[in-house]
Amino acid sequence: MASLYDFSQAISKLNKEKKFAETLKYFKDGKNExxxxxxxxxxxxxxxxxSALIETNHYDVIFNFIEQHKLVLEPKNFSYLLKKFKDKPSVNWTVVNKFCDLVSVDSLDTECRTIEVERKGEKxxxxxxxxxxxxxxxKTKxxxxxxxYQECFDLSKVALESFEKFHYSNDVxxxxxxxxxxxxxGNSADALNELLLILRRKKEWFIQNEVAQIYKENGDNEKAFKFAxxxxxxxxxxxxxxxxxxxxAELLALKDEKELSFKHYSLSKLLRLQEExxxxxxxxxxxxxxxxxxxxIEKLPDLKRELKKYWSSFNPQQTAPKQNTTxxxxxKIDRILHNDEKGADGFIKFDGNKSIYFRVNATEEIIKKIAVGLEVEFKVLPATEDKKEKAVQLKTK
Incomplete structure (x- = not known):
């Protein structure tokens, strides 16, 4: 008869070898000891x-296993287990929601670990x-x-009030x-205004898509098309x-551009068929x-090329906006909004009492020196229709 230690070591070894189905069989055969x-x-x-149950999608068994053995999950390991759900090709959010309730959020650690990563050859x-x-x-996701939605709204507000510093743009x-x-x-007006503010910081396609959807629902098809x-x-x-x-496709149909609408519907269908x-x-x-x-489906490459050319026709001409080169x-850096693994942003005070927004990427040399009070030189990128002016090409003075 194997000891409990030997039993646990054998299970751990199988998991390390990614033999998760064998882990479950080994446990089933030996648990009665x-x-x-x-x-x-x-x-x-x-x-x-x-871990093995998550990897093999035996989600219901997870909760039976916990109930049968009267488990109280260790807060220290909870975050690691939670992240395993996100690594799955398709996340079962109903299970994630239930899994989050297995631990009290107040029992979880607030300490942030630091690891070393390599970017462009530099650690x-x-x-x-x-x-x-x-x-x-x-949990909010x-x-x-x-x-x-009401619970998501309430808990997301609690989240924003719970941390002084966020990671992975979680505040966004x-x-x-x-x-x-x-x-x-039912409050699409506030939703639209808040999404437009978020776009100033995080210009992601899916947020632009969400803005377009709201404009369409509000009957403003011109703005909906622009954001789409x-x-x-x-x-x-x-x-x-x-x-x-x-x-x-729907917006083009409303503009009576039937052939273009048809081609967009067709591309959506063919891409789905390609991905099964x-x-x-x-x-x-x-x-x-x-x-x-x-x-x-054989015409998919041609259709993609044609529509990409159509979409690019709406891009501004490739003449970059003129910078203030006088x-x-x-x-001096007056305020820092964020300084994390993706870079830093904030505001610079200059020319008396003027204030201008800046953002620097994590790969720029100046990122190591960013701090309130740092004297910098920069150029001004003028405002455009949908963007305010900002400081670019920052260097220490």
Whole structure:
């Protein structure tokens, strides 16, 4: 008879070799040698077994395992287990939501670990979010994805008030969930204003898409089209923009541009077929309303090229906006909004009492010296239609 220690070591070895199905079989065959209490009190077995159950998608068994062995999950390991759900190709947010409730958020650690990462051949320290911040990030996301919008709104507000410093732009994502929850709760005006503010900091295609959706719902199709085109031209895999393509198709139909609308619906359908995803009935139904000849999957590359050319026609001409080159300005960093693994941003005081926004990437040399009171030289990038002026090309004075 193997000891409990040997039993736990064998389970750990199988998991390290990624033989998760074998882990479950080994546990099933050997668990009767020990009492449920013995297993439940062994934190190593508990951690490895829940890991294996997550890896093999045996989600219901996780909760049965916890109940059977009367487990109280260790806060120290909880964040690691939670992150395993996010590594799955398709996240089951209902399970994540339930899993988050297995631990009291107040019991979770607020300490932030620092690890060393390599960027462009240079090793740099990177601070990780605390277990408590991770919990809020997962729980609010799970609440939103499972359509518990009032709870998501309330908890996201608590999250924003709970930390002085955020990681991975979590403050942006909490603010976005607040805005989108407001939309689903019937307050689209506030949601739109808040999403537009978020776009100033995080110009992501899916936020532009959300803004476009609200404008369309409000009947402002011109602005909806503008933001939808910005989103399709923005960085991001086209395969994940199949819903955005449908939005553009709907807006083109409203403009009576039938052939372009048909081609956007077709691209959305063909991308789904290529990825072996289901084609929604709404897309098939919309395509059946047109009299054009259906586009086959073999024509997908040609269709992509054609529509990319169409989208790029809405981009400003490739003449970069003129910068204020009369002379470099000088000033002092007056306030820092964020300084994390992605870079830093804030405001510079210059020319008496003027204030100007700046942002520097984590790869820029000056990032190591960013601090309130630092004297800097910079150029001014003038304001455009949808952006305020900002300081660029920062150097220490």
């Amino acid at each position: 020990f009492t449920p209490e013995q297993i439940g009190l062994n934190k190593y077995i508990v951690y490895e077994m829940i 740099k320290p990177m601070e990780l979010a605390s277990s408590k911040e991770d919990w809020f990030a997962f 799970a609440l939103f994805e499972t359509q518990h 994502w909490f603010a976005r969930r607040i805005a989108l929850s407001k939309k689903h709760l 085109i910005s989103a399709i031209n923005n960085f991001g895999d086209l395969e994940y923009k199949v819903g955005l393509l449908v939005l553009i 995803w289901n084609v929604p009935n709404s897309v098939s139904s919309a395509l059946s309303q047109f009299t054009f000849e259906q586009i086959t 002379q470099r300005q000088t000033g």
